[in-house]
Amino acid sequence: MRAFAIAALPVLAFAAALPLAQRAQAQAGKSGQELFAERCAACHVEGGFGTRVLSRRVPEGQAELEKRETLPAALTIAVVRRGIGSMPQIREAELSDADLQAIANYLEKRL
Amino acid sequence: MIILDANRLEQAMQRFAGIVGEENVWRGEEAAHGYKDAFAPRDALSYAPRGAVAPASVEEVQAIVRVAGELGIPLWPTSRGKNFGYGGGAPRMREVVMLDLIRMNRILEVNVEMGYAVVEPGVGFDDLYHYLVDNDIPLWISAPAHTWGSVLGNALERGVGYTPYGEHASKVCGMEVVTGTGELLRTGMGALEGARTWQLFPYGFGPSWDGAFMQSNFGIATKMGIWLMPEPEHTLNLAMAFDRVEDLPLGVDALRPLKLDGTVQANPSFGNIIRNLAVRAPRSAYYQGSGPIPADVLEQARVDSGVGHWNFSIRLFGDKAVNQINAEKVKRAFAHLPYEFEVSEWHRGEPLRGSGSPTPTLGALGVVDWLGGPGGHLTFSPVSPFSGAEAWEQYTTIRGMYEDAGFDYYGGFTAGQRYLNHISMVVFNRNDEEMCARANTLFSDLIETAASKGWGEYRTHTLFYDEVARTYDYNNGALRRWNETVKDAVDPHGIIAPGKMGIWPRAYREGQS
Missing domain, CATH: 3.40.462.10 (FAD-linked oxidases, C-terminal domain)
Structure with missing residues (x-):
């Protein structure tokens, strides 16, 4: 069984890699919350680098973006595209306008 | 410095758009802010690019290079642009168009038995990590201090990790490269059509060129084999x-x-x-x-x-x-x-x-x-x-x-x-x-x-x-002159990353003098 699995894996691996290549199209079907978890959460959840930095700059309880009382979509978009403080900008080839808008809308509506 | 003529630049951008679609080219402020050095020690926009184009395939890279050569538009390749502290994805100078390879993000092969992967430039360490873990593949990546960057880009910049495979450049085995004239070549055993050992034997036959495409501007790497460490007990x-x-x-x-x-x-x-x-x-x-x-x-x-x-x-x-x-x-x-x-x-x-x-x-x-x-x-x-x-x-x-x-x-x-x-x-x-x-x-x-x-x-x-390159000055800069000789031969239009590692194409050297 193990020998079969090893022999078959390179082919399986190639097949499984294909969705990665098609991500630009596939992302359109994801919700803002899912995209936030996928693209932003590495830094912007509890304990993340972004949350730690923000905790030194914003009122208590506001460092985690998903717990912000107010976070206008336009601000999220501007910060992501231009960068701010310790956060580098993220370009459109890396995060599409549609995906960024979905993330920004998700964060704005968590009022 | 060679200033790009605005009309010629726009002509190139339109032809790039014809290759990759208008949605994958960027101009003006959008390009400058997208590719500036996020942690710049001086005005970041003073060395941010004039434009950017993001191909999704090798064929698109070749087509872009041919147009760039025809119109004399220098390209600055970047894989994911996360080389923070060393300039990120930012170019050496403003008068270039970024060749952004982040959309080429396929993991083309993972061979468990032989312990290697073949990746495109846009594949990040996180991508490869998740791919191996999600598929229960008993191979480990080696990564630098942060994992946002490109597996290929980091190895080509001779990045360092912390496993026994941490000297990343030494784990590269076989590359595919688009040349300055838009041709496609494969290094090592990959030069043999149908090779069965491209990612297994690193040297090939005759001169070995993998090292020459690292920290250089002699070509644009579009695929790379990288050895992965078997998971230890x-x-x-x-x-x-x-x-x-x-x-x-x-x-x-x-x-x-x-x-x-x-x-x-x-x-x-x-x-x-x-x-x-x-x-x-x-x-x-x-x-x-x-x-x-x-x-x-x-x-x-x-x-x-x-x-x-x-x-x-x-x-x-x-x-x-x-x-x-x-x-x-x-x-x-x-x-x-x-x-x-x-x-x-x-x-x-x-x-x-x-x-x-x-x-x-x-x-x-x-x-x-x-x-x-x-x-x-x-x-x-x-x-x-x-x-x-x-x-x-x-x-x-x-x-x-x-x-x-x-x-x-x-x-x-x-x-x-x-x-x-x-x-x-x-x-x-x-x-x-x-x-x-x-x-x-x-x-x-x-x-x-x-x-x-x-x-x-x-x-x-x-x-x-330039400052660091000048310190490598043995025999009146023999290595610099050698690099310039190679550069002029393999990139006759001088369009791939002018000034990368202090290696300038002839037109820029003459302009500088």
């Missing part, structure tokens, strides 16, 4: 902290024989106290004054934080019984030092965090917040012989220069087999013009002083390519 970590700064040479000399004879296969890194403190809190938590933190304050911070002036881990990878024998050997080698190792173990099947396998992290970016403002950093990376006395001389020289210029010394020594990569960071506040100016001056002084002592950098920030 067990890892054993020996962590130690030195209370005294001056114990660095003892540690270096104790480790050297263990690296030379292969007892320690990974790349331990002696990190200084500020490298350790910076991931815990900003500088203001320890000291509110200006200039470098005084020695007595630093000593108190060390005691309060429970860290060392030097902190390092020696991790052993392999069978448990062998690791235990080697751990005893390591302990004996350090027995004359007045410190104890803190030992921890990992067994296959336990969660990977803490195993020594890189897991996705951006924690290392914490350094940019050290000063509490919008931070930036310049990474200075001379190579030291693997000798306590030599490392000490380099450390004291460089630390002294940092402190004379008003900066904290943040750095460490990462062990190769016969060398140490001495990686330090000039951390500055991007909003403080005077501090930025001091950082730039210090960096130039460091390059010059290091060269005068026979220490060369293994890598540098985009803005300092």
